[in-house]
Amino acid sequence: MTEEMLNREVFCDDALAWLERYQDQGGVSFLGSLPDVSEFQTWSLPQWKEWFQATAALILTKTSPEGVTIFFQSDIKHEGLWIDKAFLIQKTAELLDQKLLFHKIFCRAVPGTVMFGRPSYSHLLAFSRTVVPDLARSTADVFPDLGDKTWVRGMGLEASLFAANFVLKHTTTRTLVNPFCGEGSVLAAANHVGLRAVGIERSPKRAEKARLLRVARDGKAWER
DSSP, X not given: OOHHHHTEEEEOSOHHHHHHHOOOOSSEEEEEOOOOGGGOTTSOHHHHHHHXXXXXHHHHHHSOTTSOEEEEEOOEEETTEEEOHHHHHHHXXXXXXXEEEEEXXXXXXXXXXXXXXXXXXEEEEEEESSOOOOGGGOOOSEESOOOOOSSTXXXXXXXXXXXXXXXXXXXXXXXXXXXXXXTXXXXXXXHHXXXXXXXXXXXXXXXXXXXXXXXXXXXXXXEO
């Protein structure tokens, strides 16, 4: 068993149930990437929006005060109308008096590409109750590529490493928790930069992949 695997824990569980049980012991940041309405086939759009904001609020409140909550979200078009997930999260964070630390854009397609069902970029947003980033260590606001993905709904390598490095460099927290962790992109990136990683994934097949995924030593590719 590798050192990375020893520094990672993946629970095959319902993320909401796990979050409800979780009690903060300090030193923990969270990264959330919440499912969109297409994954709730019997729900109306208002039902999903209510769930989305309640789940975002739960993740924000479970983060340690000295930590950050990062959200990775891609907008959708529902019946021809744009659903801005970053807006929904920011509304929720404001009600909880959580401050927006950054709002990054990661391109999912070459700028100028026409997309139909889903926009050509994804949001990466960070919030905190106490953390104030050092402006001297500012980074770009728009990134040309998410990086390699392990599956269609996965978080790309570049975005995953950016989030993990932000936690490492701008907070004192050394554990990164990822509900809805999928195949483990965030967990692998967290381990790669030296953070402990905790993931929650309901699918046994994806949970097993999340236990094993690694970032190559050079940080340029996934190792499955």
